[in-house]
Amino acid sequence: MDPLDAHLSGLQAALPEFRTLASATLPRWGERLARHLGTGGRLLVAGNGGSAAEAQHLAAELVGRLRDERQPLSAIALTPDSSAITAISNDYGYEEVFARQVRAHGRPGDVLILMSTSGRSPNLVKAAHAAREAGVRTWAMTGQQPNPLSRACDETLACPSPDSQVVQELHLVSVHLLCEYVDLALPTVVDALEEALAR
Numbered sequence: 001m002d003p004l005d006a007h008l009s010g011l012q013a014a015l016p017e018f019r020t021l022a023s024a025t026l027p028r029w030g031e032r033l034a035r036h037l038g039t040g041g042r043l044l045v046a047g048n049g050g051s052a053a054e055a056q057h058l059a060a061e062l063v064g065r066l067r068d069e070r071q072p073l074s075a076i077a078l079t080p081d082s083s084a085i086t087a088i089s090n091d092y093g094y095e096e097v098f099a100r101q102v103r104a105h106g107r108p109g110d111v112l113i114l115m116s117t118s119g120r121s122p123n124l125v126k127a128a129h130a131a132r133e134a135g136v137r138t139w140a141m142t143g144q145q146p147n148p149l150s151r152a153c154d155e156t157l158a159c160p161s162p163d164s165q166v167v168q169e170l171h172l173v174s175v176h177l178l179c180e181y182v183d184l185a186l187p188t189v190v191d192a193l194e195e196a197l198a199r
């Protein structure tokens, strides 16, 4: 089959189930994230390769903005600091590269999003364990379940495709939707906070 037809067929095949899973997950995550980030909390996010780019994309949308003007929100991608990444990998091994940053930056109640097509990257599984020890909530975006990352995290959005490229594309859709749901819930959070402070 032509690559265009094959790729779009794979994407199309995954969409109905993705819609069901995403609608059960992303509005809830967006609302919780708005409550946490809107009251001074922090999001950490990580992934390898293409998912590292998506982790940075998510952080950029939150620190900057998705569409409409709003306050900057605290989101840190654990992937772009080459000095930290090379030092931690060199001194502790690549499997520790995100776990150590989670221990450094994560505070109880924070959220860590881990993005993986296979759900099998050991450095992400270790980051999930470090987060749990630090009281940080863990959400995974993966490909098909079952997978070890999903088992290590509090909640998972498992994108239903056997093709890792399709999974990455659905992760990017999820990143944008998550930001849309954050933006939707944020005004209510900010109003409630201002009301409480005025009392």
Ligand SMILES: O=C(CO)[C@@H](O)[C@H](O)[C@H](O)[C@H](O)COP(=O)(O)O
Residues within 6 Å of the ligand: 048, 049, 050, 051, 115, 116, 117, 118, 119, 120, 121, 164, 165, 168
């Ligand atoms: O972007 C791609 C493939 O589309 C690759 O760079 C891919 O992200 C890398 O092989 C990653 O190491 C895969 O890790 P993961 O998604 O299985 O956790």
